[in-house]
Amino acid sequence: MDRNSAIGLTLIAVLLIGYFYWFSPQPQPVAPDTTTTHSTAPAKKDSLTATAPVVNDSALQVAYGDAAVAMKGIETPTVIETADLKITFSNKGGSIKELELKKYQSYQQKYRTKEHRPLKLVSPEFSEQKLLAQFQGRELDLYSLYYQVDQKQEGDTTVVTFTASLSNGSSIAHTYKIPKLGYEIGYAISSKGLDSQLTGDNLSFQWKYDAQPFEKDLTDTRNNTTITYYSDADGFNDLSPRSAGTQAEALANPVKWVAVKEKFFLASIIAKDNFAGGELQTSMNPVDSSVVKSTSVKLLIPKKSLAGTASFKFYFGPNDYKIIGDVAERFKDNVNLGWRPVYWINKFVIFPVFHFLTQHITNYGIIIIILVILLKLVLFPLSYRSYLSMAKMKVLKPELDEIKERVGDDMTKVQQEQMKLYQQVGVNPISGCVPVLLQMPILFAMFYLFPASIELRQQPFLWAEDLSTYDSLIQLPFTLPFGVGSHISLFTLIMTISTLIYTWQNNQLSSVQGPMKSMSYIMPVIFFFFLNSFSAGLTFYYFISNLVTFGQQAVIKRFVDESKIRAIMEENKKKNAAGGGKKSKFMTKLEEAMKAGEEARKRADEEKKRRKS
Known part of the structure; x- marks a missing residue:
């Protein structure tokens, strides 16, 4: 080995040692397990309960500007339970982290492991949401902020509001309304003074969702899993569900709703007005049986809607024709009843x-x-x-x-x-x-x-x-x-x-x-x-x-x-x-067609003989 090679290898070794020493992950302390229904408490899972890593305030100020004050905190869950749903929110992001359908089980749970656990339609392992905005010249994920939680009852509806205040006096709030029954969750984004500090025309709602294998037949489930959407310009559409590769589509027109549709379940977001556009993608790894299909949804929310309240709703529930008909326009088309006239x-x-x-x-x-x-x-x-x-x-x-x-x-x-x-x-x-x-x-x-x-x-x-x-x-x-x-x-x-x-x-x-x-x-x-x-x-x-x-x-x-x-x-x-019979129109036409066919055959035979001679 020559001198230059020895010096190079020594420098590489020093760099690797320094990297693993300074940037290796540190163990996170776990908060106590005291989760309760309709309460704000530490989560049962480490993925939902963590102490934020100690970060220098000046570094946060440089990275996030006036939003730095909301980048530090301790993640705690808020659990809301209704007759149909069990929803776990997180104060980090003010978003849904877990959602269970209480009246349903996966095939594996019911028939193989015999575990009587509700079907978990949303979990941190399979679902990730971001709400990206250009704030003071930086890209900021509004679902990465730490929020203050407020919970109250309005009749039979539970209202959970997550509010983050920035150092410049502006604020943003995510409000969820969970009714006593059903699978719809109201969702609103409102701000105070924040919209004037955002650049660009739109916020980007990004959702990566891996559909899980809830049914017995994985192949059949994959053939019935896709992304569906509806717009006034294009009507009801979907990405090809039977594609074995990657399907992608750009949404140039305003979109009313988008849903990840499995065979029997839906995870969707619906706008009160419209999303400005977006991009959709599905992909499948045939050797990975733990995921049916991976989906990616990117939707554009007009920035001007934050000057007031941008209203949406989620639907997480069964793909049941009796239930989904009133969720949104053409939403019931997620149940395929066939082509016309079979559909009718x-x-x-x-x-x-x-x-x-x-x-x-x-x-x-x-x-x-x-x-x-x-x-x-x-x-x-x-x-x-x-x-x-x-x-x-x-x-x-x-x-x-x-x-x-x-x-x-x-x-x-x-x-x-x-x-x-x-x-x-x-x-x-x-x-x-x-x-x-x-x-x-x-x-x-x-x-x-x-x-x-x-x-x-x-x-x-x-x-x-x-x-x-x-x-x-x-x-x-x-x-x-x-x-x-x-x-x-x-x-x-x-x-x-x-x-x-x-x-x-x-x-x-x-x-x-x-x-x-x-x-x-x-x-x-x-x-x-x-x-x-x-x-x-x-x-x-x-x-x-x-x-x-x-x-x-x-x-x-x-x-x-x-x-x-x-x-x-x-x-x-x-x-x-005796000549008294009456020939039907059908028999007459059929007889004429047979005669015409016979004459054509004779002409073809004569032409063949003529060519031979």
Whole structure:
């Protein structure tokens, strides 16, 4: 080693020793544990109770100017408890440090650790807020000041005010109003003389929030976690919830509210007027199972609003359609009810009936059964028409088979002969499809209803411990492909079996042959893989729907006389032969389309022969 290298290494060693000696963290004294409800007391956790490090007053004066007087203090909590919430405020920052939902638990707490603790939606480990302003030429985080606390009652509402006074006589206050019931928290920022000392047009409210895994299925929770927002110019919007990477969006227009939406819970801030704009971002680390998604919210608060009182409110609570409708404009869109017209069916038909049943029945498995029966009764006329159409096709099946044997492999000729037969006997071949298509919006409505219904969350039924997620009675020692997972949902399995039986029965009545018939058996198997990780409530609904359909068909069969159907068809055939029959518009257009297709095929064949010659 040469002389220069030795001197360099010696200097680096001295610098490192000096750094660790002068800048190593010092242990903080812990205040006594005397937290009480509706009181100001030292916190239970070290993260909420700490003695401020001793800092030279002149250094603070240089760093923070007239705000230096509010940069020293001892952090103490104020705990407010209502019927629904337990909120821990801190005098350092005058902000919410912890918030528990008293009526909810995480899946891990309830079913794995068996700990009866409320669900903690906000905690210092997963949530950090800043309120940045340009004060006397410096960037100042107003949530880093130490505040004086005042608490009082206004009827059923608890009012907590945090006030910080600066050395120049100005002050800033954060006021929270917590009602006796509900999940909304009023929030106001007011100042006295401070606004004139701030530069720039806006304050920056910054919120970093890590969504925690409260549910059983982490993948499903990630697919339903995002940031949503609403503005008068853009309406309701969100960042792509299924993105596996980083999503970012700049908000150029004024924004009314922003929410971090998990599958069943919301953490949001709503402005009385508007935020001037902002930036949103979500990101996900697929290997970190302790965090669903990391979110970052930056919102601009007009400085001029501090000349009076800037009013906001927080909503920390369930993503429940019945509760969030009155929180803010379009706030209920956080519950995804599907696209139009599925949305209308859910909003005006399914949801009202479902919620009516929940008010009178506590067993959600029974509620689903009743819901199936009610919908089947309403749709019974369509089911009857569909079955009648299949019965007609069953009567015609021998003649349809005879056409195939007689014509051979010429599918065009087979279709023409079949259409001629349908015309003679007065049968519309797709009349059975129309009732099925009319029932499809109901099936899709259920597809959105059950996964989005917080009412099903942690509601057990039979072997399923939670109807809002998949039942995993059958665990596998390996992981199935196509996203199926390492389990088999028993409700999905019996739904698939019942669907295959239903398909087999329909195929006995249908004239469908070949690949289409095989496909009818393949589709239920495909849906098994697709629905295996879906809500057990959804697959249980489809299973019960199949059972009720079997019963309906058994009843309808008693009133459908195939001999009478045959007699009517023969009568129609005689009328058509005598020239007294009337061809329907649909059959006429279908016949014209088939003729046009046949002519086009012939022209193509002739053109091909001409080119060869």
